[in-house]
Amino acid sequence: MIIIFDLDGTLFQTALCDIAAVNHLFDELAIEKVDDTAITYNIGKKTFEFLTNILPPHIKQQDVYDRFRELEQKEVRENGILFPGVIELLEELVSKGHTLIICSNGSSEYIELVLKKTGITKYFSNIYSAKEANNKGEVIRKILDNNSPAVVIGDTLSDIEAAAENNIPSIAAMYGYGNINELGAATYIIQNVTDIIGYVNRIEIFYAITDRSIRKGKKVIGINGVDTSGKTVFTKAYSKFLSSLKIKNTIIHIDDYHNPAELRCKGDNEIEAYYHNAFNYDQVIDEILGPLSELKSINKDVLCLNLDTNKYENFIHYNIDENTIVLIEGVLLFREPLLKYLDTTVFLHIDFDEVLRRMQVRDVPKYGEGFIKKYANKYIPVQRKYLEEYRPEQRSDIVINNQDYFNPRLGAYCEGKDDIYNNRK
Incomplete structure (x- = not known):
């Protein structure tokens, strides 16, 4: 570069x-x-x-x-x-x-x-x-x-x-x-x-993603990783990079499409409940990804859940045309029914020890020390289940080692391949 x-x-x-x-x-x-x-x-x-x-x-x-x-x-x-x-x-x-x-x-x-x-x-x-x-x-x-x-x-x-x-x-x-x-x-x-x-x-990584996806005509890029892996920060930084190249883009945060608490916690097994019911994938598809795949553009407000109040009261406006790159980021993302709508998949790797360290810094000041136990007993088991069942890291097109946030590395977990691409399995 x-x-x-x-x-x-x-x-x-x-x-x-x-x-x-x-x-x-x-x-x-x-x-x-x-x-x-x-x-x-x-x-x-x-x-x-x-x-x-x-x-x-x-x-x-x-x-x-x-x-x-x-x-x-x-x-x-x-x-x-x-x-x-x-x-x-x-x-x-x-x-x-x-x-x-x-x-x-x-x-x-x-x-x-x-x-x-x-x-x-x-x-x-x-x-x-x-x-x-x-x-x-x-x-x-x-x-x-x-x-x-x-x-x-x-x-x-x-x-x-x-x-x-x-x-x-x-x-x-x-x-x-x-x-x-x-x-x-x-x-x-x-x-x-x-x-x-x-x-x-980061900029070098952003150029690589752009060359191997957007430059090849791919429009929808999914960015996945476990909690605290840096998905939101990475996606916002990538969005700024694309804007500097004069490439129009928009971000969809899967966190905006949580289901209500009563559905996320439905049943006796809270891990299974969250794993299957955390997000309203159908809403993302029906309101955004589906129409985009057919009409190539949308201009609308979407009503989403306010996690703090557990009420549907957040309106998010999307104005996406045929020249807009869509960046969709979040946990538990690379699975059906969403996966077929993603042209390129990017996975951010960190281990669970690093998850707990980052959670201590990010979440404990807001939610208290009890949140550590909730992570250990609920959210980490949910994500382990996701990693084992869907193998998103192994199946992703692009893998980034984000263990050291200040020194991300491209393709570090592509099973020994020099190229950052893996064929999806």
Whole structure:
């Protein structure tokens, strides 16, 4: 995968150099210094714009441009440093076979100086300056070739817009110098350098799923796994990824189609009752999947159960046309009568020890310690029964090891096959 990095505020702690350089410049000009936040706010912009934004109106940026460049380069040579963890990040990405590229608003001379000073030149296959182009989007358009999977990682709106212009996902580095209010347009947002690996792994997986299902004309993707395996989070993240590629999509949560409590608990054996009666699969088929398979589109409200009140009072609106990808996620999903409506099946693997650990974090604060016993005595036995009877992991088209949520792995449980696909059995 091609990973396109911004430099300032993403890999390099530019503020340490630019604040010092600006202060030296203002001392030489004998003018009142500006606040550090005004300097950091403008980091990432081209030098002319940077200087115009921080200089008082009576001083023209063209008059001090060369001197600022000298001061900035001096600071880079003497004091320039990376954000903590950057070298380890780059080493891991390269070791996994990714192609790393720099695309910065700085000049080629400046980029090369920073890379040389920090010792990271060797990690990048190419560097690009957007200085002579209209914007970063134009440069990235030239970088991409033959729809190669790619992602842009940066800390300013120009990075996010460049990715959007080229229909690829973006990762916003909130630890950088960009405007927080502008970075919400990014596909994903991270708080630390160490978060990048996990998101790159997910994006790589999302490209693989897309290439091997949607690109082959498949429209309905089922995402399954045991409780707490990360289905909902994974599905939402995949939905954002598809939107970044300008692929229209919608999500169906099977949890929205629970049966009322009296039906879920009907009979003497609560495990069998939940196993057979937890969800109203017929409603999902009659209201959504069936009409879609025949009419290719729906635009309607569906009345669903409110689990907290045990009343049918939740209206969910679906507007799905023939170009919409449907992502349906939930437990106990890959079995009839639903299975025949799923074009692609994706299974998230975690073991039951990890289920209990995640449940402790997710559910105990809300439901209390007694919920652990309920999991052990009811929900885990239900899901063991499902795994044994339907073997969803072995029969799924795509399997993802989600045991380590921050480091998902593709195809780890495909019975030794290198390809992520298994024939359904």
